[in-house]
Amino acid sequence: MSDVIVAGRSPFEALDGLSMPGLAAAPDRTRHVLRGRDDIHSPAAEVLGFALPTDACRAAGAGGRHALWLGPDEWLLLTPAGERVDKALAFAIGDAPHALVEVSHRQVGIILDRPDAAQVLSVGCALDFDLAAFPVGMCTRTLFAKAEIVLWRTGENVFQIEVWRSFADYLWRYLVLAGAEFA
Amino acid sequence: MLLITCPYCGPRPEIEFAHGGEAHIARPQDPSSLGVEDWTEFLYMRANPKGVHAERWRHLHGCARFFNALRDTTTDQFVATYKTGEPRPDLTAVTA
Amino acid sequence: MSGSFRTGIGGRIRRERTVRFRFDGVTYAGVEGDTLASALLANGVHLMGRSFKYHRPRGVLGAGADEPNALVEVIRDAGRTVPNLRATQVELYNGLEARSQNRWPSLAFDVGAINNLMAPFIPAGFYYKTFMWPRKAWDALYEPVIRAAAGLGHAPTDPDPDSYLNRYAHCEVLVVGAGPTGLSAALTAARGGGRVMLVDEQCEPGGSLLSEPDVRIDGLSTRDWIARTVAELNANPRVTILSRATAFGYFAHNMIAVNERLSEHQADPVPGAPRERLWQIRAGEVVIAAGAHERPLVFPDNDRPGILLAGAARTYLNRYGVLPGRRVVIATGHDEAYRTAIDLSRAGVEVAVIADLRPRPTGPLVELARALGLPIRTGCAITGSKGGRRVTSARLSAILGAGKLGPPDEIACDAVLMSGGYTPSVHLFSQSRGKLRWDEALSAFLPDVSAERERSAGACRGVFSLEAALADGATAGAAAAGVAPPTPLRTTAVDAEPAGVIGAVPHDRGPGARAFVDWQNDVTSKDLKLAVREGFQSVEHVKRYTTNGMATDQGKTSNINALGVLADELKRPVEKIGLTTFRMPYTPVTFGVLAGMARGDLFDPVRTTPIHGWAVDQGAVFEDVSLWKRARYFPQGGEDMEAAVRRECVAVRNACGIFDASTLGKIEVVGRDAAEFMNRFYINAWTKLGIGRCRYGVLCREDGFVMDDGVVGRIAADRFHVTTTTGGAPRVLNMMEDYLQTEWPELDVWFTSTTEEWAVIALQGPKARDILAGLVEGIDLSQEALPHMALTEGQICGVPTRLFRVSFSGELGFEINVPASHGRRVWEAVWAAGQPHGLTAYGTETMHVLRAEKGFIIVGQETDGTATPDDVGLAWAVGKAKPDYVGKRSLARPSMSAPDRKQLVGLLTESPETVLQEGAQIVASLGLKAPMPVIGHVTSSYYSAVLGRSIALAMVSGGRAKMGETLYSPAGSGDVPVKVVGPVFYDPEGARLNV
Missing domain, CATH: 1.10.10.1100 (BFD-like [2Fe-2S]-binding domain)
Known part of the structure; x- marks a missing residue:
């Protein structure tokens, strides 16, 4: 499935060139939701190459793979397009109760990378983006205007956004309008 | 907009949450063994107090967990939040 | 009027920059820095409005947010007419066009002023007493006349072309008000290093200091002290200062709503540029430095144009360089009016008299006025005024005690400047639910017990002296930021006695x-x-x-x-009477700023499926289903909906149809207790459902009523692919999580929404298998390998698929689930492969007709939240052997199986062409007059092309026992007789499914 989005269609195609500096579609990814209790932590770490983050709202990663804490028993696994970890994970976790569901196509990634990224987000998101309140490496589900998103800060001025595909058009338009006042 | 402290994620804006009705009303283990009055009591009767109320909330657009909260219905202020399954906090201990 | 009332020097205006504007059609000149009110006063115009009820001529009373009289409409164009603006807060710009309100045909001659003559007959409660009856007169007479006469200004006639912005902000300390107290508070708080926001409603920081040119603070003029303070704040990257920004609402947990006006003051705002911004500020600590409002004196005829607040007059003089008149009477019960008298006198205005209600006023300001030789009458009441559109004289009487007054005296003047003292602005504090206390010495309610992390400082808590207010602000700012307060600043201000009347x-x-x-x-x-x-x-x-x-x-x-x-x-003390509640907004805000960016394209997310673009290309007509756009029908060659739907229906029954079912909710239920959870949750039995098999699931709420339905496929022993209705997906997922997390946390099962992971292509019709055959790999499509209600996994067009053999049409059918990104490509491949077979695209309308022909219900159409599974003919779905499931106990209540419950039936009209109205009522006999007993209602009604007649589904009381009976549906044209039949109209044996 390395050609997932390449061969398929991106929900951004209808956006007609609507753009702004620092706003881009994220590269293709393979995505899974991993659910389970404490007994999946160490087998998952063996497969992923890093420990699943257990602190609330924190992401961890290595070698291009990332796990985002979304809830106390819920992680969003992001791996490079086509790099599938599901079978290895299922094998490693074995009999420990868990659920692994692919969501590669459910959502799309958007990267907001500009010096005023936090301010642009503050147009539609009620969270505090001060680095003390939302440090680099923090990730969380939240709302941007009327769209639910997963927001992940990967740099002081860099945010990765995961959004369900049917909300992507709305979110993109909103961000472009939000960014317009900082132009 | 209220600021609600999710027991997992910390203080977050109200719009991320969904209200879930009164807390600590356990579904009976064997509903079919209940008489009409007991079932009606479980299904429909709620305390609706003026003052501190134990109620369920869900951090819907966050960690998606249900949790319980003590909220003062006269002021809308949250007194305490705690995880599902934990006992209702003793308010005298909370305020002390 | 006699010439200009503009002074030669002073004020914060730029006299060299003339600004032309129009008020009620007359062109005037003002200067840069004016408000509309100050510019009109400079032109000698006091009459700025008419009062709401009596239409009395009114002049400007104040100089700020408290202005009750000078309400104007500012007109830019038909889409940008803003009513109810206070002229005292409208910044002047070149070309400003304003109109007074509450008058017709003109401000000077107003027909509505007849109300003024009628005043003795329009007392308090007049509306309540007079317009009670006859009832009919209310609709025909009272309401239209009252509505025509009432109202403040006009709403714009065109859509608002402006844009509005939104911003969430967070800070450690928010200071409301940038007067001396607020500036002092912000300066101190900023030294704590946290984020500080300072918001102020005026066009520049300074507040009352903008009207105090002569005082020195810390050795600086007020102008320089403001500049120095603002410079220090601006140099701090952690500080944000917002001007033209009104904190209008104080919400729970220190959320303050602020309306920032971005372009209202500009002569030519850039087209499309944002007009206002709503700030929602969450503050750790709030310092309210909102100042105080001057109180008028309540005396007869106190509302004539030319009678204004003394402090406002001083602001017009000192800030705008405008004289309120040439010969003024000062009527007061408070020291501050003496300041006005002194400043006006120095500016060359004749102070005819200072009439002080107090018998023995003392203090430095009084002494200063005496020293200047200003005429002062103590123990003197103002008891009236004369004049038409402008006051011409004041009536003064000595207070003799015991309710007696001396003989009146008329003093000629062209302005009366009054003051009863100052009322602390406790609006925001009160909005925050803080408790007030009455201070007898100050005759004022003051903030007492805070409900939020908030503190008031300065005049809004009764600290009126400038030096004390600066210190109070510093103390509040320091406490809010957790730093030590600085050394108090010295000023040259002369203090007034705080008490008034x-x-x-x-x-x-x-x-x-x-x-x-x-x-x-x-x-x-x-x-x-x-x-x-x-x-x-x-x-x-x-x-x-x-x-x-x-x-x-x-x-x-x-x-x-x-x-x-x-x-x-x-005969009760004030504190026993109490104060009414203060509500937001502090000053009116526009609807635009509340709507913010949620307009047009961004009003709501418009959700579209991966196949949406194809449907658009085909000219589909769409309908809204929750937030989704769904293709409703695909008209060809100018077809209307009826024609298109008939063609689409026939094509599905005779050949094959293709339908975008991607919006169906999908939830993956995974875990070793998945079957156990499904068993407890849905009414059906699941444990025996084989892998690769599907079942139609029905979900009830705990009260036993149908909530949702959908096909559920078992992918693996521990994995179910659950589908829900399009609109019901979030509800069902939430309910699943509710039961799992709070009732059955011991179960090892998890839910993941996969609605958008899969594009779903429904292929329905006798040719469906033939069309699919060439597209799938590794899938046996035969009836034996993949019978009705089976599913399999494999490949289609080179991508993975979950292929369901299901039918919502009654025909041989497949639902092809493919990864969403490939949905369009697979759809187009199926479309191409189907062309030789007569494949036809159909929309939701045809889907509805096809399922109605088969008697399949739609949750929310046949059900209304009070239908049990048995009511809608789904009793067969119940896993009767299960000890428990959600809703089981409620369904066991006797009333849930009462024979007269509304039950799903089919209805056939006598005339095959008559299509009943959905929602039409059903009655038992002919010719009943309303209100009559209603025994049911039509839930679905269509013309069935394949049957060549109309069909309807209905919920009818005891309907299943009424088979063959004739009932009636009252319609405008008379009662329509209908025959009760079973709900399945087409292929009742299901022969077409199992092929």
Whole structure:
């Protein structure tokens, strides 16, 4: 499935060139939701190459793979397009109760990378983006205007956004309008 | 907009949450063994107090967990939040 | 009017920059830095509006947010007409066009002023008493006339072309008000290193200091001190200063709503540029430095143009370089008016007299006025005024004691400047639910017990002296930021005695005299007294009966005086009467800023499926289903919906149809207890459902009523692919999580929404298998390998698929689930492969007809939240052997199986062409007159092309026992007879499914 989005269609195609500096579609990814209790932590770490983050709202990663804490028993696994970890994970976790569901196509990634990224987000998101309140490496589900998103800060001025595909058009338009006042 | 402290994620804006009705009303283990009055009591009767109320909330657009909260219905202020399954906090201990 | 009232020097205006504007069609000149009010006053225009009820001519009363009289409409164009602006807050720009309100045909001659002559007949509560009956007259006469006469200004006629912005902000300390107290608080708080926001409603920071040119703070002029302070704040990257930004609402947990006006003050805003921005600021600590409002004096005829607040007059002089008149009478009960007298006198205005209600006023300001030789009468009441559109004289009487007044004296003047003292602005504090206390010495309510992490400072908590207010602000800012307060600043300000007067000024004018308490709503002291005499005791009742304080100014100038009048009349102290509730907004805000960016394209997310673009290309007509756009039908060659749907239906039944079912909710239920969870949750039995098999699932709420339905496929022993209705997906997922997390946490099962992971292509019709055959790999499509209600996994067009053999049409059918990104490509491949077979695209309307022909229900159409599974013919789905499932106990209640419950039936009209109205009622016999007993209603009704007649589904009381009976559906054209039949109209044996 390395050609997932390449061969398929991106929900951004209808956006007609609507753009702004620092706003881009994220590269293709393979995505899974991993659910389970404490007994999946160490087998998952063996497969992923890093420990699943257990602190609330924190992401961890290595070698291009990332796990985002979304809830106390819920992680969003992001791996490079086509790099599938599901079978290895299922094998490693074995009999420990868990659920692994692919969501590669459910959502799309958007990267907001500009010096005023936090301010642009503050147009539609009620969270505090001060680095003390939302440090680099923090990730969380939240709302941007009327769209639910997963927001992940990967740099002081860099945010990765995961959004369900049917909300992507709305979110993109909103961000472009939000960014317009900082132009 | 209220600021609600999710027991997992910390203080977050109200719009991320969904209200879930009164807390600590356990579904009976064997509903079919209940008489009409007991079932009606479980299904429909709620305390609706003026003052501190134990109620369920869900951090819907966050960690998606249900949790319980003590909220003062006269002021809308949250007194305490705690995880599902934990006992209702003793308010005298909370305020002390 | 005699020439310009502009002074030669002074003020914060730029005299060299002339600004031309129009008011009520007349062109005037002002200068840069003016407000509309100051510019009109400079032109000698005091008459700026008419009052709401009596249409009395009114001049400007104040100089800021508290203005009750000078309400204007500012007109840019048909889409940008803003009513109810206070002229005192409208910044002047070149070409500004403003119009007074509440007058017709003109401000000078107003027909509505007849109300003024009728005033003796329009007392408090007049509307309540007079327009009670006859009832019919309300609709025909009273309401239209009242509506025509009432109202403040006009709404714009065109859509608002402007844009509005939104911003969430967070800070450690928010300071509201950038007067001396607020500046001092922000400066101190900023030294703590946290984020500080300072918001102020005016065009520049400074507040009352903008009207204090002569005082020195810390050795600097006020202008320089403001500049130095603002510079230090601006140099701090952690500080944000917002001007033209009104904190209008204080919400729970220190959330403050601020309306920032971005382009209102500009002559030519860039087209499309944002007009206002809503800030929602969450503050750790709030310092309220909102200042105080001056109180008018309540005396007869106190509402003539030319009578204004003394402090406002001083602001016009010192900030705008405008004289309120040439010969003024100062009427006061407070020291501050002496400042006005002194400054005006120095500016060359003749102070005819200072009439002070107090018998023995003392203090430095009084002494200064005496030293300047200004005429002062102490123990003197103002008891009236004369003049038409401008005051020409004031009537003064000595107060002799014991309610007696001396003989009146008429003093000629062209302005009366009054002051009863200052009322702390406790609006925001009160909105925050803080408790107030009455301070007898100050005659004021002051903040007492805070409900939020908040502190008031300066004049809004009764600290009026400039030096004390600066220190109070510093202390509050320091406490909010957790730093030590700085050394207090020294000033050269001369302090006033803080105490003033409240209530009505004594007079000897007889019962006809009108002393206004609330200018904007035309409430007089007599109205308040009448309310008390009629039995109203509670201040909240008096407020509603008289409408005192209920106008757009929120009683900023009137509340305390009203309390004073009530206290006198009720013979009760003010603190026992209490204050009415302050509500947001502090000053009116536009609908635009509340709507913000949620307009047009961004009003709501418009959700589209991966196949949406194809449907658009085909000219589909769409309908909204929750937030989704779904193709409703695909018209060809100018077809209307009826024609298109008939063609689409026939094509599905005779050949094959293709339908985008991607919006169906999908939830993956995974875990070793998945089957156990499904068993407890849905009414059906699941444990015996084989892997690769599907079942139609029905979900009830705990009260036993149908909530949702959908096909559920078992992918693996521990994995179910659950589908829900399009609109029901979030509800069902939430309910699953609710039961799992709070009732059955011991179960090892998890839910993941996969609605958008899969595009779903429904292929329905006898040719469906033939079309699919060439596209799938590794899938045996035969009836034996993949029978009805089976599923398999494999490949289609080179991508993975979950292929369901299901049918919502009654035909041989498949639902092809493919990863969403590939949905369009697979759809197009199926479309191409189907062309030789007559494949036809169909929409939701045809889907509805096809399922109705088969008697399949739609949750939310046949059900309404009060239908049990048995009511809609789904009793067969219940896993009767299960000890428990959600809703089971409720369904066991006797009333849930009562024979007269509404049950799903089919209805056939006598005439095959008659299509009943959905929602039409069903009655038992012919010719009943309303209100008649209704025994049911039509839930679905269509023309069935394949049957060549109309069909309908209905919920009818005891319907299943009425088979073959004739009932009636009342319609406009008469009762339509209908025959009760079973709900399955087409292929009742299901022969077409199992092929």
